[in-house]
Amino acid sequence: AQSVTQLGSHVSVSEGALVLLRCNYSSSVPPYLFWYVQYPNQGLQLLLKYTSAATLVKGINGFEAEFKKSETSFHLTKPSAHMSDAAEYFCAVSDPGGYQKVTFGTGTKLQVIP
Amino acid sequence: DAGVTQSPTHLIKTRGQQVTLRCSPKSGHDTVSWYQQALGQGPQFIFQYYEEEERQRGNFPDRFSGHQFPNYSSELNVNALLLGDSALYLCASSLGTDTDTQYFGPGTRLTVL
Numbered sequence: 001a002q003s004v005t006q007l008g009s010h011v012s013v014s015e016g017a018l019v020l021l022r023c024n025y026s027s028s029v030p031p032y033l034f035w036y037v038q039y040p041n042q043g044l045q046l047l048l049k050y051t052s053a054a055t056l057v058k059g060i061n062g063f064e065a066e067f068k069k070s071e072t073s074f075h076l077t078k079p080s081a082h083m084s085d086a087a088e089y090f091c092a093v094s095d096p097g098g099y100q101k102v103t104f105g106t107g108t109k110l111q112v113i114p
Numbered sequence: 115d116a117g118v119t120q121s122p123t124h125l126i127k128t129r130g131q132q133v134t135l136r137c138s139p140k141s142g143h144d145t146v147s148w149y150q151q152a153l154g155q156g157p158q159f160i161f162q163y164y165e166e167e168e169r170q171r172g173n174f175p176d177r178f179s180g181h182q183f184p185n186y187s188s189e190l191n192v193n194a195l196l197l198g199d200s201a202l203y204l205c206a207s208s209l210g211t212d213t214d215t216q217y218f219g220p221g222t223r224l225t226v227l
Contacts, residue, residue, distance in 0.1 A: 032214055034214075036218075041220075042220055042221075043118070043204055043218035043219050043220045043221050044157070044204065044206075044218040045218070046215065046216065046217075049214055049215070051214050090156050090157070092156075094214070100170070101147075101159040101162065101170045101172060102147075102159060102216070103159065104149075104156035104157045104158070105156050106154075106155055106156045107154075107155070107156050
């Protein structure tokens, strides 16, 4: 069964600083990987996804993530944090193909300090 | 273009009662997945419906059941509610059998007293 581990339940960065949110996955087959963002009292919004094409994936709002098979990692980065980035971020994994369930990590809450 | 909608927004029930939550998928989508998100946790997959059939199921007891209608909307039913069922219930829709692009609704907050 696939799973993801998000390192750090809370991350604080200063406005303008690099954002790095860590995610490691476990999967018996080449996985699909995702990052979602959740703002308070809202549903989840897809930031980006890796589906076995380019290993460096660019998403919305200036975020990107790199799939590293050797490290089983899919860390999320953004060069310069904005106040509006404060939210909870979830890494998720699924097996490729149809009817696949998506397994989420426990989330990382990002605080941006002005 | 309407996104995924869910109703009701909030719901309060007592232990032992039954509840029905509703979801309308994004226009053009035909697959609906349901997730339970307990406070401080990531969403957990409950089940997925496509062509009015349950295609995948997570580790949830039979008290959790669902239905998909011909217009692709879906219901989640939970019987014999427990305190531990208190959570945000999220519906996600996608096109076809691939879940690599899911759109989530705002969720229904269920409180069981």
